[in-house]
Amino acid sequence: MIAYEDDNWLVVNKPTGLSTHAAVRGGPGLVExxxxxxxxxxxxxxxLDKGTSGVLLFAKTKKASALAQDIHETLQAEKTYHFISHRPYKGKEGKNTQWTINEPLAGKECSTQFRFIESGHGCYCYEAVIKRGRTHQIRQHAALxxxxxxxxxxxxxxxxxxxxLHSSRLNWPGISAEVTAQFPDSFSFLLKGKxxxxxxxxxxWERRMGWPGTVSNSYRLIHRGELDLPVSIDIYDAYLSIAAFSEQLTSGQLKSKLAPVCDYLxxxxxxxxxxxxxHAKNPHRKKLIQDVICWGEPIPDSVLAREHDLFFEVNIxxxxxxxxxxxxxxxxxxVSKxxxxxxxxxxxxxxxxxSAAALAGGAEVVFSVDLAGSTLARGKENFAINGLDQSGRxxxxxxxxxxxxxxxxxxQSADPSDYAYWDLIICxxxxxxxxxxxxxxHVEQQWPELARQIRLLLSGNGIALFANNHRGGKPAYYLQELEKHFxxxxxxxxxxxxxxLEDQPEHVRIYWCEV
Structure with missing residues (x-):
């Protein structure tokens, strides 16, 4: 994740699909x-554009940030990119094929130096070198x-x-050696015709680059919609949990199709x-829900998932x-912060x-409310695992x-002045x-009342975190009902x-609401 760090500079290997700043809906940009x-x-x-991967420079202080602007303006830095196109440059594939495109950008003459690298299976790899950093013109120059x-x-x-498009190298004043990011596997696979x-x-993988693994041993490796198979793949510690949603293929058939993916992971x-x-689309078809296949080392009934310094017991x-x-x-x-x-x-x-995250973050008291006694019992076990059960909070x-x-x-209605309001409610x-x-x-029917009641019970500086996984619901409806009260x-x-993902419904909706 971190390619270089000192007192002034931080260089990371940026995944594709992430914004440098916060995304439109508030996160997760890399800064955040x-x-x-x-x-x-x-x-x-x-x-770097949201879709671009590779070397990305940050300043660690405001002073370094101001210095970076001077470095950009005086063209002291040099950045090297690699990209894949499905077209040869003017029909040429020779390794000595080079060209430069100049075009004014923000009132200044800007140039990009291009060089052909290699080709394979109808794809062409090029190198691009520029000396500007705040904005770059590689995409438009490549198209030209x-x-x-x-x-x-x-x-x-x-x-x-x-x-x-991949930012592969950075030469930056104050950093003694050039910083590099490995050539993406997806580029190699295109050139090799995989x-x-x-x-x-x-x-x-390039959407993640192992970043979640720096804070947890449990995260999603493949999200539903990322493969041309209806599956998701999670890892918990050292074990894969694969959920499939196919009416045509059995688990055994899916395992066979997923073999190269599992080998790659x-x-x-x-x-x-x-x-x-x-998993059956119709939950009453019990036999499909029981269509389970395992391989590799037997998975124990209890596995510990770690997030930062907290552990949670899971049963794959x-x-x-x-x-x-x-x-x-x-x-x-x-919530913890x-x-x-x-x-x-x-x-x-x-x-x-x-609840465990809140208590570990120093909450005065945390009430966990659920109808299912079995899940509350597992919650108590999670408290015990993390040494939170003795506090009484x-x-x-x-x-x-x-x-x-x-x-x-x-x-609250009986005596508002004596009511112990809540400062943070998670729903x-x-x-x-x-x-x-x-x-x-039904969450869609109950949502307006949940929003009204939770707002009523919050203190003057209260916060509520709302979330739901209703993939079929209308996003505007859930947001507008919260905006009526917060x-x-x-x-x-x-x-x-x-x-x-494009053309996919939202997997989860998460709202941070402040009074």
Missing amino acids: WLELHHNLKAFVCCR AGVPILGDEEYGGRSFSRLC ERILQDAAVA ATKIEWRGALLRQ NDSQHVGLFLDQRDSRRR TAGARRVANLFSFTCSF GKFIQGDVCKWLSRQERK DPPVFASAGKGRGF GTVTQLSPPMDFPV
Whole structure:
């Protein structure tokens, strides 16, 4: 992740698909991610396009940031890029093919020096060298030269799943040696004509580059939609948990198709055993839910997932859920950093990972409320694993969340001046759930009331974190209902290992709401 660091400069190997700054919905841009997870304050010196990977420079102080501007203006830095196009430059493929394109940019003459590197299977690799950093013109210059970068233009009748532009080297005053980033596997696979599933697996890795592994041993390696197979692949410690959603293929058939992907992942991370479970679209078709296949080392019933200094017990063999929602990793970190000296309520608490994060962050008290006693029991185990069970500041309430909220509202209405308001409330409800006695919970129907009641129970500087996984719901509806009650509502992106993919519904909606 970090390619170079000293007192003034920080150079990282940027994954593709991530913004330098925060994304449109508030994250996870690299600046925010570095501060959120590594407490690193980074000042932007130059940018890479969201789709560009490779060497990216930050300043660590405001003084260094001002110096960086002078370095850019005086053209003291040199950056080298590599990119893939599906076209040869004017029909030539010779290794001595070089050219320069000059074009005014921001009132100054700018040039990009291009050189042909190699070709294979209808793809062409080029090198581009520039001496400007804050803005660059490689993409437009490549298009002007007739070698548009793959990702900007279709290849073989399909859009490639990433922009094939990579910042490979940086020569920067004050850094004694040039900083480099390895040539992307996806580029090599294109030039070698590797099968598409391997190309897509490489792009999936390049969206992560091992960054989640710097803070956790458990994260998503392949998100649903990243492969041309309906699967997701998570790693928990050293074990793969593969969820499949196919009505046509059995688990055995999917395992065979995924073999090259699993072999490729083994070159990046160590995994010892794998479980593939087929999930039916119709949950009443029990036999498909039981279509499970395992290989490699047997997976134990209890595995410890680590996030920063916290551990959570997960069970990959469980047919319902392993016990930890990986898509809330960034949210747990925000809760931990915000919870200090606050009264916290974690609604629909499941196995209480948010509660553990809040208490570890110094919360005054944390109430975990859930209807399922079995998940609360697992939550208590998570508290014990992390040494949080002896403080007495963790409270576990087994009951219907909606009824608990109504009781709290009655207490608040009876005596507002004496009511103990909450400073932080987490609400991550299921999409559907049974509430007993023939009653059911549907997040879309209950959302407005949840927003109203939670706002009512918050203190004057209170914060609420809302989330839901209703893939079929309308995004505007959930946001607008929260905006009716909260002064500031920020929709956050999920962690980098849960990318928002084109033509795919949002996997999870996360809202940070301030009174």
